[in-house]
Amino acid sequence: MYILGNRSILESQSEMWTQVLNILDARKQIGPGIPAFCVNHPNTEKIIVKSEEFAMYFPDGGCTLPCKTKLADCGHVCPWKCHSDYPDHKGLTSFCHEKCARLHEECNHPCKKRCSEACGRCETNVGIVTLPCGHEHQDAKCYMTKDLSAIKCKVKVTKVLPNCNHPTVLSCHQSADDYNCPIPCGGINTNCHHKCLQKCSSCYAHQLKQGNNQLESSHLPCIKICEKILPCGHYCSELCHAGEDCPPCTKICTVWKCSHSSCNHRCSDPCYPCQERCDWKCEHEDQCPLICGAPCTRLPCDKRCSKVLSCGHKCPSVCGEICPSSFFCQTCASDSIKSQIVDKIMFSEYQDIDLEEDPIFVLPCNHIFTMSTMDGWLDINQGYRQDQNGKWSIVSLPMQFSKLPVCPDCRFLIRGLRRYGRICNQASLNLSEKCFITSIMKGIESLRIRKTEEMNSFTSRIDSLEAKLLQKSQKLTLSKHLTVYKSPFEKFIKEVFKCFQKATKSPQKKVYESCVSHLDETESNSFLAVPKPHLFLERSLFSMLIDCKVFITKFNLILYNRMKSNSLDNFQRLKSDYDKDMEKIMTDFDNYLGKTQETGAMLSTSGAEIEFHRLDIEGEYLESIQENHLRIPLAKDLESRFDHFLGRSPSSFLTKCVTKLDTFKTQLLKLNDSIRTPLTLEEKQSIATAINFQGTWYNCPNGHPYAIGECGGAMEVGTCYECGVRIGGSHHTSLPGNVRASFG
Numbered sequence: 001m002y003i004l005g006n007r008s009i010l011e012s013q014s015e016m017w018t019q020v021l022n023i024l025d026a027r028k029q030i031g032p033g034i035p036a037f038c039v040n041h042p043n044t045e046k047i048i049v050k051s052e053e054f055a056m057y058f059p060d061g062g063c064t065l066p067c068k069t070k071l072a073d074c075g076h077v078c079p080w081k082c083h084s085d086y087p088d089h090k091g092l093t094s095f096c097h098e099k100c101a102r103l104h105e106e107c108n109h110p111c112k113k114r115c116s117e118a119c120g121r122c123e124t125n126v127g128i129v130t131l132p133c134g135h136e137h138q139d140a141k142c143y144m145t146k147d148l149s150a151i152k153c154k155v156k157v158t159k160v161l162p163n164c165n166h167p168t169v170l171s172c173h174q175s176a177d178d179y180n181c182p183i184p185c186g187g188i189n190t191n192c193h194h195k196c197l198q199k200c201s202s203c204y205a206h207q208l209k210q211g212n213n214q215l216e217s218s219h220l221p222c223i224k225i226c227e228k229i230l231p232c233g234h235y236c237s238e239l240c241h242a243g244e245d246c247p248p249c250t251k252i253c254t255v256w257k258c259s260h261s262s263c264n265h266r267c268s269d270p271c272y273p274c275q276e277r278c279d280w281k282c283e284h285e286d287q288c289p290l291i292c293g294a295p296c297t298r299l300p301c302d303k304r305c306s307k308v309l310s311c312g313h314k315c316p317s318v319c320g321e322i323c324p325s326s327f328f329c330q331t332c333a334s335d336s337i338k339s340q341i342v343d344k345i346m347f348s349e350y351q352d353i354d355l356e357e358d359p360i361f362v363l364p365c366n367h368i369f370t371m372s373t374m375d376g377w378l379d380i381n382q383g384y385r386q387d388q389n390g391k392w393s394i395v396s397l398p399m400q401f402s403k404l405p406v407c408p409d410c411r412f413l414i415r416g417l418r419r420y421g422r423i424c425n426q427a428s429l430n431l432s433e434k435c436f437i438t439s440i441m442k443g444i445e446s447l448r449i450r451k452t453e454e455m456n457s458f459t460s461r462i463d464s465l466e467a468k469l470l471q472k473s474q475k476l477t478l479s480k481h482l483t484v485y486k487s488p489f490e491k492f493i494k495e496v497f498k499c500f501q502k503a504t505k506s507p508q509k510k511v512y513e514s515c516v517s518h519l520d521e522t523e524s525n526s527f528l529a530v531p532k533p534h535l536f537l538e539r540s541l542f543s544m545l546i547d548c549k550v551f552i553t554k555f556n557l558i559l560y561n562r563m564k565s566n567s568l569d570n571f572q573r574l575k576s577d578y579d580k581d582m583e584k585i586m587t588d589f590d591n592y593l594g595k596t597q598e599t600g601a602m603l604s605t606s607g608a609e610i611e612f613h614r615l616d617i618e619g620e621y622l623e624s625i626q627e628n629h630l631r632i633p634l635a636k637d638l639e640s641r642f643d644h645f646l647g648r649s650p651s652s653f654l655t656k657c658v659t660k661l662d663t664f665k666t667q668l669l670k671l672n673d674s675i676r677t678p679l680t681l682e683e684k685q686s687i688a689t690a691i692n693f694q695g696t697w698y699n700c701p702n703g704h705p706y707a708i709g710e711c712g713g714a715m716e717v718g719t720c721y722e723c724g725v726r727i728g729g730s731h732h733t734s735l736p737g738n739v740r741a742s743f744g
Contacts, residue, residue, distance in 0.1 A: 007021060033049040035047055063081075065082050067081060067083060074096055079096060096116045097116065098115045104142075125142075126140050129151075153172035154173070163201075184197050191242045198223060206218070231404060257415050258274050270432065272293070273510070284320075285320070286298065290515045294511045295425045297394060304319060307323050316360050317359055322418075328362050361374050364413070373408075
């Protein structure tokens with residue numbers, strides 16, 4: 001029996017324990033710990049003072065000495081340390097790490113695995129064996145010799161693929177039947193006439209999918225890089241896209257690069273020409289009066305430059321041009337420079353040219369050409385005319401789009417030649433204008449789609465608001481709610497206006513305005529040579545902007561009228577607010593007409609549509625007024641203003657809206673209690689004569705008039721604007737109940 005405890009504590013608390021401990025001391029039965037030893041190795045006794053010393057000195061129930069017991073299954077010594085479990089050591093062979101001492105039964109080769117592992121197949125190296133294909137296999141294993149046909153021969157041989165007859169190198173064991181040919185197809189793509197670069201196997205699979213096993217019949221999409229020269233001078237880096245335009249260039253712009261600055265935008269992004277003063281000048285001609293990015297109006301100088309290069313020899317270039325490096329001096333240049341063909345007409349070399357008669361230009365690509373060659377290559381006669389005495393004069397530039405000039409030899413973009421600034425700048429300006437128009441048109445198309453969506457969404461929100469306010473009788477909070485519901489549509493209007501402002505700043509217009517600001521009255525001839533900008537983008541967006549403003553202003557009046565009491569004072573106040581909005585719109589419209597100095601049919605028609613909106617909205621309100629004493633004077637005033645509107649509106653608008661105008665006239669007559677009759681024959685004749693109407697008048701089944709233009713025969717079905725019944729017809733046959741109206 002062992003007693004565990006603290007001697008000092010026991011003696012201090014009990015005299016009995018003091019006596020007991022003294023007795024144990026006399027017997028030498030008190031110590032610092034518990035003695036312990038291994039049952040297999042008694043000489044390993046240890047005094048255990050701490051509990052963790054058990055695991056340290058006696059792990060697994062034994063001690064730290066090797067077990068050294070022979071395993072019953074294999075005869076090797078137990079690999080473990082002394083342990084108390086598995087005393088008979090049965091089943092411990094799986095832990096034996098000694099080399100296997102067994103032989104393979106079939107070949108008697110010694111096993112090369114560990115004792116604890118299954119012997120399995122024989123891995124003994126038997127050297128070289130000859131395979132059924134005739135090739136030798138190096139370092140064959142013993143187990144391989146049992147079935148030589150199962151060995152994969154890795155000798156490289158040339159085989160012909162059955163699907164495409166292409167020879168290819170494969171391992172001997174590989175079958176050519178299911179091998180995917182990696183060789184480029186090489187056939188001609190019928191869409192673009194490029195050689196097909198797709199893998200042969202991919203094209204063949206494509207043929208099979210289409211049900212055609214003829215490899216030449218069709219191919220996968222061409223993967224050759226396009227490499228067409230874009231208008232900006234860069235090469236298209238996209239994959240072949242035969243039949244489609246190249247996508248916009250994403251490289252950094254090199255078109256507007258001059259002595260003052262360079263553009264850092266992408267080529268496809270709209271950018272503006274340099275606004276600094278053109279620095280083309282020489283001792284024989286005045287300086288160009290326009291900005292750097294405008295087509296020059298200075299006359300060319302045909303003389304050789306009188307400046308001296310750093311080598312001490314006279315400059316070989318044209319007067320007024322930037323002098324080239326001494327590297328291109330006709331005297332000091334290398335043989336490779338002197339032997340360049342610089343005259344594309346006579347095929348003369350640089351060293352044979354008389355620079356006094358025909359000076360040279362050094363292009364940005366370092367190719368050299370004579371002035372006569374460049375005059376012909378860039379067609380200087382597009383912008384100038386030379387008489388029999390050699391005197392130059394300015395001619396109008398062609399209006400069609402022209403490509404940017406490039407080097408005759410390498411097609412590199414030509415920039416910085418002042419003599420051809422009129423031609424090169426016009427080509428660059430055309431390209432900038434094209435990029436600008438493309439960008440704006442994308443925005444316009446997006447806004448057109450959104451316009452319909454925003455209008456429908458706004459209408460739905462207003463209908464929901466009206467129902468909600470009527471249900472809760474919250475008439476006094478209408479203004480607050482209407483502002484919230486209009487906010488998304490007003491944001492859209494701001495986007496349209498922002499796009500409109502952007503459309504008014506085209507590169508062509510910017511150059512035009514800058515040139516005008518740089519010219520004096522004495523330079524009016526130069527001013528006439530600057531093309532005026534186009535305004536079709538502004539007109540398109542301005543029309544959209546007016547439509548949106550009229551739309552939201554119309555809803556303001558209608559909704560207020562529906563939600564508030566029908567009194568003349570209330571109507572006059574609301575009509576006054578509405579008139580202010582409409583006058584603002586008309587003022588914007590008139591300002592635009594004055595700004596553009598255009599009074600075309602399209603703009604006049606837009607103005608008529610705005611005025612008609614005003615009359616139409618007031619007519620819709622008057623229909624809701626029940627008191628005759630209020631409605632009659634307002635209806636007469638509206639009728640008078642409508643007659644005035646008919647007299648001054650363009651015929652293009654009246655022709656377009658003849659049926660709607662006639663219906664509106666009928667509605668005006670019904671609004672006035674004292675007038676019950678529809679349009680008189682004289683009135684119909686007057687309207688038809690005023691608009692030079694070519695067509696036939698009809699009555700719907702309820703007697704409401706409508707008109708069919710051109711030949712007057714019914715070719716489509718519609719609905720009566722007043723009563724909603726079906727009108728018109730098809731194949732020149734009217735629907736039942738629709739009859740011709742007679743004027744007399």
